[in-house]
Structure formats: structure tokens, C-alpha cells
Amino acid sequence: MKVPVRWLKELVPNDLPPAEIAQRLTMAGLEAEGISEIGATWDRVYVGVVERVEPHPNADRLVLATVNAGEHHLTVVTGAPNIREGQKVPLALTGARLIDGYSDEFRMITLKPSTIRGVRSEGMVCSEKELGLSDEHEGILVLDPDAPVGVPLRDYLGESVIEFEITPNLVHAFSMVGIARELGALIDAPVLLPELADLEAVPRDPGLVTVEAPDLCPRYVGVVIENVRVEPSPEWLQRRLASAGVRPISNIVDITNYVMLEWGQPLHAFDRRFLHEGRIVVRRARPGERIETLDHVDRELTPDMLVIADADRAVAIAGVMGGLDSEIRDDTTTILLEAANFNMLNIRHTARAQRLRTEASSRFERGLDPNLVWTATQRAVALILQLNPEARVTVLADAYAEPRYPKTVVMPRAEIPRLLGIDYPDEVVLDVLSRLELQPEIRDVDGVRSVVVQVPTYRSDINIPADVVEEVARIVGYESLPETLPWGQTPHVTRDPMRRLIADTQDLLVAAGMTEIITYPMVSDDDLRALAPGAEAAPDRYGFFARPELDLVTARNPLRSEWTMMRPTLLPAWLKNVAENLKHSPGVAVFETGRVYLPRGVDELPDERPTLCLGFAGERHAADLYHRARPVDYFDVKGVVDALLPRLGAVDIVVRPITHPSLHPGRAAEITVKRQPVGIMGEVHPVVAEQFGIPAGQRVAVAEIDLKALFNTGLSDVELRPVSRYQPVEQDFAVVVDEAVPADAVEAALRAGAGPLATSVRLFDIYRGPAIDAGKKSLAYRVTLSAPDRELSENEIQRIRGRIERQLARQVSGTLRG
Amino acid sequence: MNDELEQIRQRAEQDLTAASDSQALAAWYAQYLGRKGEVTSLTRRLGALPPEERPAFGQAVNALKTALQESFDRRQEEVRRAELTQRLEAEAVDVTLPGRAPDIGTLHPVTQMIREVTDIFAHLGFQTVEGPEVEDAYYAFDALNIPKEHPARDVWDTIFIQSASREIVLRPHTSPMQIRTMEQSTPPVRVVVPGRCYRYEALDATHEWHFHQIEGLAVDERITMSDLKGVLAEFARQIFGRERKVRFRCDYFPFVEPGVDFAIDCMVCKGVGCRVCKGTGWIEILGAGMVHPNLLINVGYDPDRYTGFAFGMGVERLVMLKYGVQDIRAFYQGDVRFLAQFNRAAA
């Protein structure tokens, strides 16, 4: 809301600079978003009076105007068609900074003396555009006749306008009077309320207004005013509206807007000629009913919308916008002035359905005080009579079935220290609440010493004791609160084990050289289809997760088509990230620990499972002095998983090949922990990679691990085994097995044979070639044997070798070579 | 005889001085002291001498042998030392060449900030908990004193989830966990809740539809707004510097009363006014207030016995303020060239 400071100071006289007013109100809850200065650049511009207008000797369309601005008295050349002798006008002297009135762009110029068609001009009379007041540049700005000659224009017309953001609770402050009340309370200054008309003597005619929908219209006041004359508003009114950001139109409409700004109550004026039977019916719209609104849009109405109608048809959409038919025209003489209170929700729905937010609707939407209706009527009538003294108020109707009265709120006196942790003296509390016009009293209520306040109906935000505490605190100022720490015992803080698992995972992966990413948790149907290209139906799993039978968690109002559902897998976002990073980095190593959202049923909240996606793409290790870069492959990701899972406490980790629509058919594996599936890993299928914009030929290896499933396997803590003081023995085994035998089976046989004395079993070479049979491979292992309590004897070692040999033969049909 | 020994000695000493590397030393040793060396062969001549001369000759040869051995040892040590010095000189490297650095990754700045903030609050007794992002509208709005008609529930602000009869939303704030936490526990309650939130909002440099918040809640007997101020001041000073001044400003949130905005003095201009603080000297970093009694009633707490405070902050905003990030979208574009810069070890 734009608040011109001159206007505010008229309501609350004070000497505070605009910045301080803005600051004080901001701290109290009315946030000032900025202050704009009208006339900040008006140096060397004065109020002048036009003494003489003479024709230019050498030009038909120019005149010579002699302008007296006190100390400055000079003749200027102007082409302004509206200049007349006796007018008060802005006179700019050479050196003044003005906006170029003849340029379409915003351009500042400095006024220089010039000779126009042989006549020297030492100054200029200014248009609104040249002063930056509006785009109007056809004629000069004509000031009020009582403008003081010789005064700098800035002192007369300059204005500071503070723009406030009004939070939804502060309906009462959404007006000049409301802000004046706030400021008055803050600086302890009286508020001078504007003059109101006394309407007690006006005859009442209930037939003038019929409210058929009192649920949507708690109050409707209609006033008939005859003998009005529609004409431009006086300069002061136009200027004031303009400074508050409202375009002046004509006196009657301007007054309705002015009263809305001043009191926060929207008003509307109808030309009564165009109201059938001259009366108002407030009712729901009829099916299919239409209206052409003031913005020249023909609108279809629905029965859930409230209209203002005459005897036959809608003449306004209630609280939103008037109809074109009945609008005030230049020849209007009799008006019906409307001031009404409407149901806030209904106005909001209607404005939204019509895609029409107006100054009026945005105020009604917040819920206005029905008693404001009468005040605003009185004020508007006073202004109309001020501008049209010959006008007559002939009749009025006030449909107000259930009047609203001030309410009483009782706050225990102790509530202030209980909530704030600090107390203020009774005098301060009473003083502050009095300034807010809450009529406070301190007395016992049910044996409790209390502050009792009477809340005016315009303060709909004060309902409970805490509201009263806030009123006291914000006016006294929150700087009065000390900084303390909570009383009592500090609760015992434990680390949530799942959060800890996630943090440990992140830390290990960072230590392993990977960078954490966070991606948007929404995906599109296309993203998921791209995970299984060529599949006829939806794939049976998305990433690690089996495809749920239920529909995925889908947005009703997605922001963009690429974010329509909550992801069931981290893969798509991870792949997109990799594609982006590959554009500028030869190798990518990124991971994300985020949730996936698995549906549990319609109307059920989904299962949000913490999940890990990690992997590599492009080159592994940048080429440098010591390494040559090489393309990433399956074993890069498996290596990280091999290092990660045991460190997270997983035991009995088994990897076996699987087929997966998103993964390379020969390089894809499932990971189980204690026989429970916890994840998948593999190289991304080249066709899938391509779907996500990863250039052909760039290898991508990825793992997706369900951290919840991993957690549920029961992660174990460190189990220490003693470090032997005796020299360990290393024994090598070259095991020849069929190609089809997986390495982990060979290792299992080795471990079975070696028993608990094997402290490590390490594969260090794989041989295929002429030295062994075709279809076989030779795996070379180094087994480290160590007993905690003795040196192993040659005999013992030979026995172990024998056991290993037997286990290899039995479990994997393996033989030892050489 | 002795002349001969003396000649051998002199020659051997000369040759030894001339031997300047291990190889020459080995050759020298073989020539003089080896099994077939000159000195060793002298002893073989012992038998040819008359018995009475043997002891003297034997002694003389042994003395020579010992002397030469000592000389050899000395010389060998010299040569070894020289050779080592030479080798080390030859091994000199350009110490400024790049090392073989291990790859070390980076935590996302949002993760880092969440950890930092939750750690600070852990020391103040706040347990970190998490809650659902896909949330029942009851927890996201109704129970938080945001009734159906409240503007925040507009379709324009919230992303709704398809459902049949129950209103389900992507939580627009972490505040639902205030209710869930209170429902699941009895006072004293102290929690912080980090997590993702969502808004139906067009993206620009300062607005994200997807962002992180950290909610805080403390409920007990005798919790006051001064406690809120003290706790937030402690938090802000740990993140933004001990010298920070703090400020409460009256503000409105439906689930607190009184409600405030919490600001710190601008760390860029120290409160004078600059572009970062939009000339005000203050930077608002979170919204807070005293838990609205309606919330306490909604979870079955006695509002006459218990009071509480709550606060909620945007994590991205904290990172942006702390590191001068200009565009919030950078956090989720995932460019590793941006993310990898947040690589300082935690203090």
C-alpha cells in the first residue's frame, strides 16, 4: 500500500522524517518496502503565476508567457495549448533537471537558456511528464489557485511515498486512517479523523435495497444523491490520488477511490438512471447470467457468485467490479452510492474464478469491518457535498441484519511476563493499550488480576490474551526483551540412527572423492519411460525399486510438465545431472542421498525412503603427471560400494548378476545384505544414457541403494579382533575354474578352506591363455594367515593348503595350478 | 723384507686414495686384502722363512693387514658417503610439481548448513527430527491455525497431490512437524526439523519452488519470548559471527502469537546500510514467535500450563548470506564447478 507522507501527517501531525516513520511502523509490524520521493530532482523549479500571455512574434503555435515566481520573474516561450493568464504553474529556471517531455524514453535533461524562433527563453513552464508526475505532456501542469507563488515546487508538491506490505492479519491498517492510528499509537500522537457527514436526518427507504443473500452480504448501505455535477476533481484530490498510485477520473469516482484509500472501505457509485426501478437487489447470480464490467469484458457468472442487481439484471459483480451499463458518465446527475460488506471467501472465489483482482476485491478478501460501511458512507457524502455543494442526499437504506459490536478480551495480567519473559509497569501497559484505543482496565476477573480491553470491531485480529500481549510488546518495542536461555533441564539429545547413517554415507563418499548433489524430487512420466527404452509397458522396476501397482505420487497442479510426480527413484535426476556436468568436465563423480516416494494407496501418505544414488561417468581420474585417464566402468562403482557398505556396518554382503532395463545386460548386479536386497549397481545401458543426453561412448556406472532397507538389515558395530604379535604367513593360490564360476564363489571356497586363520584373501591376477584349458580361467589369490597366539608351523600351513584344495574342488570344481 | 712391506703399504695407500667409487674399492680390496691379494699372499711366504724370522714377519704382515683394513674401512665410509650425497643430489626434484593428491569430494552447501545449524541447536538441547514431505493438509495447515479460507492455502502457493477424499500437499514449510512432534511427545519438547519444502512458485534468482527449511520448537513450562531471542541470538552469532547484533520486528505468522521477524545487523556494512541489506543495516533471517495457543490445544497440551516458541528459517538463504551466493537456483542446477567450491573442512 502506498502511503503519501503529507497525507499521513495531516491525519497524525508530527515532525518525523519519512524514513523514521517507515522504520517505526516497520518494527511494529507494518513493513515498509521502500520510500519513493516525488520531486527529489526538482531543484530550481518554483510555483509561478502567469501574468501575461502574448503571441510569439515569429510563430503561430508558440506564445510568450510572463511568469512571476517571486524572486524570479521572467518570460518564457511555450507551446502549451492550455496556458492562461492568472494560472499557477511550475516554473523551471535554467539549470533545472527535468525529464525530456518529447522523448518516448525516460531521459533527464538539464534546462539551458535557449533562443526559440528569435526569442530568448530563460526558463520553462512544465508539464506533468517533465516533472515526472505522469506521462501527460500535452499541456502544462496547472496548480491549485491557492498555490503559494515563489515557493520551491518541491515544498509545495513534493511528496514522500512509503510503500507498505500489509500482512493478512492487519486488515485494520490497510488504509490511511488505519496507518495513522498505528503511527499515533506508536508516537503517542492524536489522530485527527476526517470530517464525516451527518446522515441521521436522511429519510430511509428499505425498498431501495433488498439483500436476498445476507450470508454473503452482511451489510449494504445505499444512498441516493441528486443534483450532482460530474467534472474533473480539484487539483488537490487528483494529486493525492496520483501520489497514492490511483489514476484520477472524475469527481464522483475519485471520491469513492479516495474514501477507499482513506478508510479501507471500497465504495461504488451507480448512475441511478440506469438502475431499473432505481433500486438495488443483492443476490446470487442466475445460471448463465452475464455482465459487461467496467474493463469492457463480457463475463459469464455462476450462481456461487454474488451480484449487485437492479430490479432485472446484474449491474455489478459484488465487491469485485461494477458493470459498464450503470457507470458514472459525464451527464450523470443522480447517483446511488454503495457501501457494503461482503463475505471474504466468496469475494475471493469470485475474483479468482473471474481472474479479476481489483483494489476492492483485494480488500474484501481480507475481511472488512461491517461498521466501516457507515463511516465510509458518511465520509463519501461529506466529500461529495464539499465538491458539489448543490447536491442533495435524498434517501438511503441500510440493510444490516446482524450488527457487529465491540468485544471484550480478558488477559490475565501475568500473561505478559509469562509469554515475554519480561514485565512492564501497569502504567506502561495501560498507556500503550489506551493509545491503541482498546480502553484497558486492570481489575480482578474470577479472582485473577487481569487487563480487560474493549476491542473495536475494526481490530478483528485481537481475540485472545496473546494478541493483547503482542499489542503491548510491539508498541513498547521488542528491543526491550532480554536475551535469555530456556529455563529447566536441557533435554537429552540423541542422534537419530537413520540421520546418522545418511551422514556417515555422505562423509564416506566425500572421502572417496565424490561430490554431493541435491536434485529436484519431482520427475515426469517421460523421465521414467526413459529408464526403460523400448519397453512396451511400464518397466517392472524404476531404479532399485519395483514398480508399485499403485499410481505414483502425482501433483494435482504441477508447476511444470517436467515435475509432475514425486520420484520413485533417484536415477533420472542423477543421470540428468551427469549429462549436464559432462558438458564441461571430462569425468563426473557425484552422489545424492535423497528420498524416493513410494505410493501406499490412494489417500495414504507415501513411503518416503532415504535412498542413495552414486556413480561415475566419463573419465575416472583426470589425466595428470602420474595417471592416465581411463573410462569409468562397473568396477569403479563396485569398488566404492565394496568400501562403503562394510563401513556402514553391513555384513554378509552378496552381489549377484541381474538383468535390469536401465543397466548394461552384462554389467548389472543386485546387492543383498543378509539376503535382503538393498540396491543395484551396474553400467548404465548405453541407450538409457543416450535418452538422458549423455554423449555416446561415455561410460556411466551407477548404484542405487535403499538406505532404509540397508538400515533394516541391522547394521552392526565394530567387532574388534586381536592383532597377532606373530609374523603372518602369505600363501598364493592359482585357482583354475570354469569361466562361469564367479570370483566370489572361489573366494568363499578359499575362506572356507582357510578357516578363521585367514585374515585377508586378495585376488591379484586373472589369467586366461594357452597355459590352461580353453573355457577356463586362473584366479591368483594371496591368502594371509595368522594366528593370534602362535607362529604357524609348516605342518599347519600344509594342512590348511590341503583343506583349501579340497574346498576348491568341492565348491567350484577348482584345481590349483603349478 | 720390511722394505717390501713398506712398499706394499705405500702403494696400497696411494691406490686406496685413488679409488673413488665402490667398484674401485672392491678392486682395491681384491688386489690387496682379498683371498688372492698381495697382503694375503705374503702370509703364504711365511712357511719359506726361517722359523726365527717367522714371528716378526707374521707380526709385520698382520700389522700391515690391520692398518690397510682400517684405511680401507675409513676410505669405504668416505666413498659411501660421497656416493650417497651424489645420489641424493641426483634425486633432487622440483618440489613445486603437483603431488599425487587423493580425490576428496564436497558436501552440498545445503547439507553443510543443515549440519552446522542442527549441531548448534543440539548443544542447546534440541533434538533433530525429520518428517514427511508429502503431508496431510491437516498438519500442513489446519492444525497450524491456517484454516481452509486462509490465503496460504491457495492453489497458487501450494502443490497439491492427487487423492480421493483426503487433502494431501507437498508441505510448503517444515511447520507440520511442530504438530507431529507435540502429538508424539510430552513437554519438555525441544526439536529442530530440517527438510525439503515446496511452493507453487515461479523460479527466479531469489525464489525456488523446492527449498529447505529448518524448523525449531521448544515447549515447556516457563518458555518465554526472551528465551527465543536468546536462543536465536546464540545461533546467529555462531553462524554469522560473535559480534552480531540481533533484532526482533513484529511480524505475522498464523501459528505464532506474538510473531516476529528475527534479523541480524548486516555483516557486510556492519549496520550502516548497503546493497546486501537493502540499505536498512539489518538482514532478516527467519520468522519466529510464541506457539499459538490454538496449536497447543490442537495437540492436547494445556495452554495455561505450557508455553513454547517456534521458528523457521530458509537454509538456502543462510548459505546465500554467508557466502554471497547470488542465485538460489545454483543449488539445484548441480554444477560441480559451483558445488566443489564449498570445500572447506568444517571448523
Ligand SMILES: [Zn+2]
Ligand atoms: Zn548492509
